[in-house]
Amino acid sequence: MKPARKTVRRVRKASQPAARSEVIALPADCTLRNINALRERLCAVPADVTNITLDLRQMERFDTATLQLVAAFARDQVRRGINLLTCGNRPVWDEAAELLGLSATLAARAPTP
Numbered sequence: 001m002k003p004a005r006k007t008v009r010r011v012r013k014a015s016q017p018a019a020r021s022e023v024i025a026l027p028a029d030c031t032l033r034n035i036n037a038l039r040e041r042l043c044a045v046p047a048d049v050t051n052i053t054l055d056l057r058q059m060e061r062f063d064t065a066t067l068q069l070v071a072a073f074a075r076d077q078v079r080r081g082i083n084l085l086t087c088g089n090r091p092v093w094d095e096a097a098e099l100l101g102l103s104a105t106l107a108a109r110a111p112t113p
Contacts, residue, residue: 021051026070030062035069042073052077057088064100067093071102 022045030038045052054070077084086106097103 019050020046020048021053022046022049023053023055025055025057026059026062026066028058028060030059030066032063032065035065038066039069042069045077049082051083052085054084054086055088056086056090056093059088059090059093062093062096064096067097067100067102067106071097071105075105 024041024045026038027034074084094103097106
């Protein structure tokens, strides 16, 4: 009689979905005249995105409405645990954010689990 055959049960490891990233390039003219297009772009970010980069390199003009919109977006994304980065920072952007009291909001990072 043959010995009983050992069976090994294979368990699938619950794989974590790959982190999804999105780059949002702010247009050259980020003023109140074009704020709706920017708002729509920010609102169109899919819910499964875990990393967002705001690309400021093309931006030439902006106003306080743009800073306030981006600050509100940043605050909401950080609350959701999204990593929010910026690239192409401009000194004028940083100075305006500081004058408006938005520096801390724009520099906030998602808490690490």
